[in-house]
Amino acid sequence: MIGQHAPHALYIHIPFCTNKCHYCDFTSYVLKGQPVDQYLDALEQEMRRTVDMLPPERIDTVFVGGGTPTVLTPPQMERFLEAVRTHFPLADDVEFTMEANPGTTDADKLAAMKAGGVNRISFGVQSFDNGLLERIGRIHSVDDVYRSLDNARAAGFTNLSIDLMFGLPGQTLDHLRDSVSKALELGLTHYSIYSLKVEENTLFHKLYERNELPLPPEEEEYRMFLLLMEMLKGAGYVHYEISNFAKPGFESRHNSTYWRNEPYYGLGAGAHGYSNRIRHVNLKGITPYIEAAAERLPRLETFEVPEEEAMEDLMMVGLRLLEGVPASRFAEQFGGRSLENKFGPVIRKLTSDGLLEVRPEGRDTIYRLTDKGVLLGNEVFGAFIGSAD
Numbered sequence: 001m002i003g004q005h006a007p008h009a010l011y012i013h014i015p016f017c018t019n020k021c022h023y024c025d026f027t028s029y030v031l032k033g034q035p036v037d038q039y040l041d042a043l044e045q046e047m048r049r050t051v052d053m054l055p056p057e058r059i060d061t062v063f064v065g066g067g068t069p070t071v072l073t074p075p076q077m078e079r080f081l082e083a084v085r086t087h088f089p090l091a092d093d094v095e096f097t098m099e100a101n102p103g104t105t106d107a108d109k110l111a112a113m114k115a116g117g118v119n120r121i122s123f124g125v126q127s128f129d130n131g132l133l134e135r136i137g138r139i140h141s142v143d144d145v146y147r148s149l150d151n152a153r154a155a156g157f158t159n160l161s162i163d164l165m166f167g168l169p170g171q172t173l174d175h176l177r178d179s180v181s182k183a184l185e186l187g188l189t190h191y192s193i194y195s196l197k198v199e200e201n202t203l204f205h206k207l208y209e210r211n212e213l214p215l216p217p218e219e220e221e222y223r224m225f226l227l228l229m230e231m232l233k234g235a236g237y238v239h240y241e242i243s244n245f246a247k248p249g250f251e252s253r254h255n256s257t258y259w260r261n262e263p264y265y266g267l268g269a270g271a272h273g274y275s276n277r278i279r280h281v282n283l284k285g286i287t288p289y290i291e292a293a294a295e296r297l298p299r300l301e302t303f304e305v306p307e308e309e310a311m312e313d314l315m316m317v318g319l320r321l322l323e324g325v326p327a328s329r330f331a332e333q334f335g336g337r338s339l340e341n342k343f344g345p346v347i348r349k350l351t352s353d354g355l356l357e358v359r360p361e362g363r364d365t366i367y368r369l370t371d372k373g374v375l376l377g378n379e380v381f382g383a384f385i386g387s388a389d
Helices: 036-053 074-087 107-115 130-135 142-154 173-185 203-209 218-234 253-259 286-293 307-318 327-333 339-352 371-375 377-384
Strands: 009-014 059-066 090-100 120-126 159-166 190-195 238-241 244-246 265-267 272-275 278-282 299-304 356-361 364-369
Touching: 009 074, 009 253, 036 074, 036 265, 036 286, 059 253, 074 107, 090 253, 107 142, 120 142, 142 159, 159 173, 159 218, 173 218, 190 218, 218 238, 218 371, 238 253, 253 307, 265 278, 307 327, 307 339, 307 377, 327 339, 327 364, 339 356, 339 364, 339 377, 364 371, 371 377
Parallel strands: 009 059, 009 265, 059 090, 090 120, 120 159, 159 190
Antiparallel strands: 190 244, 238 244, 265 272, 272 278, 278 299, 356 364
């Protein structure tokens, strides 16, 4: 397939959590009573079948998400990470990220992670306000955040990221300003800051339907986003993706794989993968996943992505990066096709609306969001849906 190669990125899903947060619609299950060891068996079977089907050349980035991967015990963590190293050839400079919740990373577990090759931790902090944490269903406290970060640093981890959220029920601009100030005092390498999305099949969706979810007005959420950008950029962080800020050189290499529409392996219950313009979605339930993995790749769905849809996908995810989409990347992925020829009308419309800018850089041409486009990103992305037909 033109523009494709064996994935250099690997995503693995650990679907267990200590509890289910009120806003979460990810594939995750409360840990108590779950067959964790059998799940790890199944995961290793999927690893083996995956590399037989699509042999990896080199893995540059690994991301272990969930759920909460750090609910694994130290022996389970050691076993899991050994399986990853056994089946996938990790590059010497691999970026190996694991998601963690504050309060789930003691010294023994962090030592197992470090020994197993993890070199980047992303903590789901969400807020530095205990009242807000309780309101959204988090069971950690602000003290747990500080303790977990101290433990990680003591274990030798230096590349640390935290997630924060805005637009939460009852959250004010002052709440957010306080949380971001406390986050910046930590001097971490990376911050991801997301707006709340009320998803179906969550407690928040039920409350929203009953008009019992006191969300900030849209204008307030807009001011929150402006405040975030001002504070983080003012502290020297690069706003490299709509929701992500990093010290120079510490941008998430793994997530950039998604934003550049490049192939990646996806393993575990509910995981998605993409290679050779084929997407797959794995079975979500723990027992169905375990049973299927004993006999075959545990797929729920596999489908080919039409070229036009892949082109639209590249523009929608690629423009999330503030570096923009180079015409050369489009040509590389689509056999020399011209981005301008394919999307000329929509690009001209977005440019005239002040949402997109087109600039020559050397022999290339870059398409990127303007400052106004960053604030109205969904409007830009939506403009590409169906426009490649």
